[in-house]
Amino acid sequence: MPTQDTAYRLRQSPPTIGIVGATGAVGGELLSILSERDFPVRELRLFASPRSAGKTLPFHGHDIGVEALRGDSFNGVDLALFSAGSGTAREWAPVAVRAGAIVVDNSSAFRMNPAAPLVVPEINAAEIVRHDGILSVPNCAAIIAITPLWPLHRRNRIRRMIVSTYQAASGGGAAALAELIAATRAHLAGDSHAPRVLPHPYAFNLFSHDTPIDPTTGHNDEETKVINETRKIFGDPDIRIGVTCVCVPVQRAHSAAVTIECERRIDPDEARALIAAAPGCRIVDDPIANHFPMPNDATGIDDILVGRIRRDLSDPSGHSLSLFVAGDQLRKGAALNAVQIAEHLLP
């Protein structure tokens, strides 16, 4: 039911939708998820870099041509879903907004901009109404690590968290995923394979997340995003966060080992019940079958899988728990989260 204050919503429904970065890994997921969720679409326009222009992508049984971005590309576009890099977002999102579109951006370009809500709908959908034309989808590792923590934080404030990630190749885009496959295939054939997209050999190997390191903190950009974005999404600038981001030879779905310390005692069973009742999360916590969250199980589904919920044995106070999560970073970590935000924008 629309409220009186509807200025934050799209100007018409069904909206004309533009996808920027349509040929990328997240772009493909956006097309699937719009279709799966029967998102209303008046017209769909697909944009990508000039080298992808002229390709077509199928949507609802039609082949839609991919266009390069131009100054008038956003004329008539109501909703612009950006899944390109932050450079593209910085350049073109303001153009889209001036043309009257609302932008939902998957890049980091506007995430820490106070005017841009940074939204995981399961956590802070209320922020959506405050936008100024641009809303941001958080970093994929942050979404997957913290969505299951929100029901705990709301009940019993998390004052400290320590996160170690196990991030999939496709978090680095389609080219990184292709490199994992090519490198592994070459390795198994006994051939050499020189890394091109990534800085290190990826076949049966893992490496620290390949984003630049802040010389002051020693943390890479991915880690800094997890820290800063979690504070903004939770609306809690004082939450203390330690994080290590690691790329593992998994195709899809990020995992994370998380230890949290709450203000008060917290019981694993209580945490399990709170997470089980929370939207977007599914408990997979079967010690008898040794079945816990795995990227294979998380791939292609909407829910973040949560398990290994147990006391952190390093904190005798009983305030701390450890858990393990896995979530599809192209879906909940990016495209699904963007479409969920867009659903809140429908008139």
Place this chain on the structure above:
Amino acid sequence: MPTQDTAYRLRQSPPTIGIVGATGAVGGELLSILSERDFPVRELRLFASPRSAGKTLPFHGHDIGVEALRGDSFNGVDLALFSAGSGTAREWAPVAVRAGAIVVDNSSAFRMNPAAPLVVPEINAAEIVRHDGILSVPNCAAIIAITPLWPLHRRNRIRRMIVSTYQAASGGGAAALAELIAATRAHLAGDSHAPRVLPHPYAFNLFSHDTPIDPTTGHNDEETKVINETRKIFGDPDIRIGVTCVCVPVQRAHSAAVTIECERRIDPDEARALIAAAPGCRIVDDPIANHFPMPNDATGIDDILVGRIRRDLSDPSGHSLSLFVAGDQLRKGAALNAVQIAEHLLP
């Protein structure tokens, strides 16, 4: 220089050496490392399960036959290096001791037995003299995570550590490694592959360590070993440890993200210098080149690689650091550590 108290040493040198579990992943490494390090050998005898008996393995240019264990197998054996399971160790190590051998056991059978020293020579070589015939090599994940922590602990006691592991397939033995390769090959060919050795599909997937879960603590056996063995090796029963053990699709070399909290302030540069000066560790910590410890680099070498040494941003007191390590779990995590112990036993 032999001390007066030499009762803990082997009765002769060169010793006759028996390797139990010679055909396994660690057994093969034992043969390589004995050779690489010119360990004195009077005679080498190889033992394995009856189904491997009759095979031969090369050592110093000779093919040595593999025998099944029998009641008189250890007659004349001075040093028995066990790299079989804990069941085999429990059954046969006492037989070897009764025959006059000193046993260095890679299994968990005797690790928490107060009479059996649990030794990482870089940490507690002094314990070796106390043995009663059996010495234990610690769990591989524990060795790799804590060897680099010892120089810090000695200077500025570590009161809490939180460890997330990234464990290689060969930690589960040669069959687990073969399954990773076969599953990945099948996956890339578009074929199905049913897991046999491991409980979960392993191609481009990861899973919680597949050891039984303690229903009281919710921790698996691997995690419980890291906790209990670290306390015994460090001689510090009060150190508080939280750990999550995860199997990743890496062939060889375990990695771990480690966060430590010390009694007093600790500076990353100070920690780096202490670890750089410690035996068995090598600093790989280049933020400009984004080069940090990786399993690929750790495979086949003796040193544990240590990097990402930085402040834990979740602890404003300055007492906490995070770091990332990678080490060859078949070498330093098992065979090399066993041979290092044996070197201390030479008369």
